[in-house]
Amino acid sequence: MRQRAQPPQKGWFGVGATVFWPGLRLLSLVGAIAVHTQPDAAPALAQSPTSAPPSALPTQRAITPSGSQVSVNGQLLQLPWRQWQTPQGLQFGLTDAALMQQFGVQLLDSETVQTQPVQWFSLANQGPLNLATRLESSDRFLSLGPLIQQFGWQVAVAGPTLQITTPPAQLVDLRHSRQPWGDRLVLQLDQATPWQSTERPNEIVLTVAAAASPALLQQVSAIAGEYIQSLQIEPLAGQTRLRLVLKSAVRPHLWSTPAPHRIIVDLRRDSLVTRNILWATGLRWRQGLLPVGTQRVAAVWLELQPQLARVRLAPVLANPNAVPGTAPLQRIAQQVQATGAINGGFFNRDRQLPLGAIRRGDRWLSGPILNRGAIAWDNAGTVQFGRLALQETVTLTTGQQFSLTHLNSGYLQAGIARYTPDWGTTYTTLSNGEVIATVQNNRVVSQQTVAQAGGTVPIPADTYLLVFRSNRSAAAAFPVGTGLTLATTTNPPSWRSLPNILGAGPLLLQNRQIVLDAKAEAFSPAFATQRASRSAIAQTADGTLLLLSTHTTLDGRGLTLLETAQLLQQLGAVHALNLDGGSSTALSLGGQLLDRPPATAAQVHNGLGLFLPAEP
Numbered sequence: 194m195r196q197r198a199q200p201p202q203k204g205w206f207g208v209g210a211t212v213f214w215p216g217l218r219l220l221s222l223v224g225a226i227a228v229h230t231q232p233d234a235a236p237a238l239a240q241s242p243t244s245a246p247p248s249a250l251p252t253q254r255a256i257t258p259s260g261s262q263v264s265v266n267g268q269l270l271q272l273p274w275r276q277w278q279t280p281q282g283l284q285f286g287l288t289d290a291a292l293m294q295q296f297g298v299q300l301l302d303s304e305t306v307q308t309q310p311v312q313w314f315s316l317a318n319q320g321p322l323n324l325a326t327r328l329e330s331s332d333r334f335l336s337l338g339p340l341i342q343q344f345g346w347q348v349a350v351a352g353p354t355l356q357i358t359t360p361p362a363q364l365v366d367l368r369h370s371r372q373p374w375g376d377r378l379v380l381q382l383d384q385a386t387p388w389q390s391t392e393r394p395n396e397i398v399l400t401v402a403a404a405a406s407p408a409l410l411q412q413v414s415a416i417a418g419e420y421i422q423s424l425q426i427e428p429l430a431g432q433t434r435l436r437l438v439l440k441s442a443v444r445p446h447l448w449s450t451p452a453p454h455r456i457i458v459d460l461r462r463d464s465l466v467t468r469n470i471l472w473a474t475g476l477r478w479r480q481g482l483l484p485v486g487t488q489r490v491a492a493v494w495l496e497l498q499p500q501l502a503r504v505r506l507a508p509v510l511a512n513p514n515a516v517p518g519t520a521p522l523q524r525i526a527q528q529v530q531a532t533g534a535i536n537g538g539f540f541n542r543d544r545q546l547p548l549g550a551i552r553r554g555d556r557w558l559s560g561p562i563l564n565r566g567a568i569a570w571d572n573a574g575t576v577q578f579g580r581l582a583l584q585e586t587v588t589l590t591t592g593q594q595f596s597l598t599h600l601n602s603g604y605l606q607a608g609i610a611r612y613t614p615d616w617g618t619t620y621t622t623l624s625n626g627e628v629i630a631t632v633q634n635n636r637v638v639s640q641q642t643v644a645q646a647g648g649t650v651p652i653p654a655d656t657y658l659l660v661f662r663s664n665r666s667a668a669a670a671f672p673v674g675t676g677l678t679l680a681t682t683t684n685p686p687s688w689r690s691l692p693n694i695l696g697a698g699p700l701l702l703q704n705r706q707i708v709l710d711a712k713a714e715a716f717s718p719a720f721a722t723q724r725a726s727r728s729a730i731a732q733t734a735d736g737t738l739l740l741l742s743t744h745t746t747l748d749g750r751g752l753t754l755l756e757t758a759q760l761l762q763q764l765g766a767v768h769a770l771n772l773d774g775g776s777s778t779a780l781s782l783g784g785q786l787l788d789r790p791p792a793t794a795a796q797v798h799n800g801l802g803l804f805l806p807a808e809p
Contacts, residue, residue, distance in 0.1 A: 264354055265295060273287075273291075285348055286325075286334035287335060290785035293785070294785065296387040301321050303469075310322065311335070314451045322340065328807055329808065331530045332783055332784055337357075346358065347359075359402065361403075361431065362403035362404075363382065366379075369424070374459075375418070375461035376420050379458075381455050384454055386401065388400065388401045388402065391790075394442070394792065394793060399437070400435075404432070405433040410426060419460070422438045424437055444464045446459040462749075477495065477497075480492065480493040495803075497740065498735075498737050500736065503805070507554075507802050509526070509802035510525070510551070511545075511796070515617030517544070517545050521796055522779040526784075531804055534801060535801050536772060537797070538550065538696050538772065540797070540798035546602075547798055549695075549696035550696030552692065552694035555692045556615045557600050558601060560601055561696050563604075565696055565714040567698070568730055570694075571693065574736070576732055577688065577691065578768035582684040583600060584681070584684070585600060585611060585679060586680045588677060590675065593670055598610050609659055609661055610659075610660045611658065611659055614654050618651065620658055621647060622660075624646050628664075629660050636674065637671050637673055637674060640673055697771060698771060701769040703768055705767045707755070709755060723753070725775045728774055729757055730769070732768045740801070742787070779794045779797070
């Protein structure tokens with residue numbers, strides 16, 4: 194059992210408290226973070242008008258300004274933390290993702306980027322807790338100061354680890370009730386304490402940093418509700434874990450109240466909390482239940498104003514070293530340090546190869562297919578939506594011309610495809626009997642036949658490969674020594690000068706009009722009419738970009754492509770492109786998925802990453 198928090202002792206710097214430091218005069222450190230220093234780390238003092246001048250302070254080593262580990266009541270977690278100085282004093286912060294996931298802190302609507310209002314065992318009519326913010330790389334850190342001051346947290350630094358200790362708590366009661374809309378669980382505590390919620394398919398695990406009495410554990414029997422199939426409760430070291438097995442997929446709404454301190458778990462179809470958070474300059478996180486026909490759909494989206502945010506958009510891939518590969522979107526965003534990301538274009542899940550346009554910094558990592566919809570942009574603010582085709586033609590010194598089918602693509606089709614070093618250092622054959630000509634300095638330098646699919650052929654840095662599939666007669670025109678020239682055009686022609694392109698489809702909106710034509714983009718009739726989770730990128734009349742993710746309406750159905758286009762029209766979109774949907778649908782911000790539990794997200798090949806500059 195943890196000991197209850199004690200008042201600041203020697204070596205403590207209190208929040209809003211008057212404390213003594215040996216050998217110094219009285220310091221009033223109003224607003225500073227409470228920091229207890231370990232023997233190998235001395236405190237970093239927040240200066241105030243009444244503090245002693247620096248020359249009067251004892252010579253001590255500075256506290257580590259950042260780290261990658263956080264200990265919460267003795268539980269070691271791999272989480273980033275930061276220390277920074279503000280006019281109000283020294284701040285220690287965790288990411289908003291960490292505070293939400295590891296402590297149960299709820300973010301409230303905001304209209305300023307300097308502070309983030311939060312709710313944690315507090316009442317809205319008493320005013321929110323306002324946490325100072327700091328944007329660094331892909332993360333936004335929130336100051337712990339108000340939580341320390343109001344709830345008696347203790348913070349210590351030991352090397353790379355930020356140690357957080359909260360006052361020990363007791364779980365004194367647990368109640369379940371059926372409501373017209375679903376189930377409610379109420380956990381009553383003797384004081385505020387952190388909690389973690391983990392969602393898996395048809396299961397929710399709630400871990401509360403509070404010990405439950407044996408009597409309470411015994412009186413809790415298996416319960417059943419509208420959505421709850423069973424409830425198990427087990428004691429841990431100073432914690433209590435509840436495991437809810439659900440009858441059907443439903444997401445929880447968790448929140449807390451003071452006096453008495455309670456954690457409330459509501460299981461209901463309309464559990465999505467409406468949010469409108471100015472997360473960073475020019476970047477807003479929105480979510481809510483939006484009308485679609487006679488139903489409402491849970492929608493989560495980012496609003497990005499590039500002219501304000503100085504944002505850089507770029508296609509991001511699962512494999513940083515080559516085109517083939519898949520990974521969860523959240524991991525992709527973290528490995529490239531993207532502030533946010535949305536899943537991108539289609540891919541072959543078995544081969545882990547792209548099926549659509551990916552152009553980054555003028556390099557075609559994957560060429561377009563089937564005249565499908567795409568978005569193109571540059572770093573000067575130009576953004577275009579349309580259907581994209583790429584035509585490459587090889588002309589031999591003999592005068593013969595050959596049209597190539599695809600560039601750096603996982604799309605399998607008879608003809609001649611081209612693969613460059615942007616694909617990777619090697620090419621793996623996709624079909625039996627492929628004939629491969631290696632071209633260097635506009636001349637064929639080798640030709641070989643690979644009998645079986647899965648053979649590996651190198652792509653040297655100064656060459657490219659021409660791959661002949663079911664086209665041996667054309668391959669005979671490319672003997673070693675043959676000279677050739679390559680011509681490339683795009684349709685629309687203006688897209689050739691745009692360095693970044695991401696393709697998916699179908700195109701949904703152009704100039705405010707629905708232009709959905711799945712057949713024109715070679716999608717099947719079943720794809721055109723099916724209901725599924727959807728992701729999309731769109732642009733409004735003022736240039737704001739929308740990154741949208743939806744999953745199901747309140748009756749449990751996904752959206753059609755037409756309904757997705759209509760929903761984007763409601764949000765003010767004038768141009769819009771459907772992205773890969775279904776299990777690939779995912780939207781990430783600040784190190785967390787906003788739209789779904791990580792355990793339910795499939796691996797994807799690529800996405801669209803957004804990168805914001807860090808604060809100075």
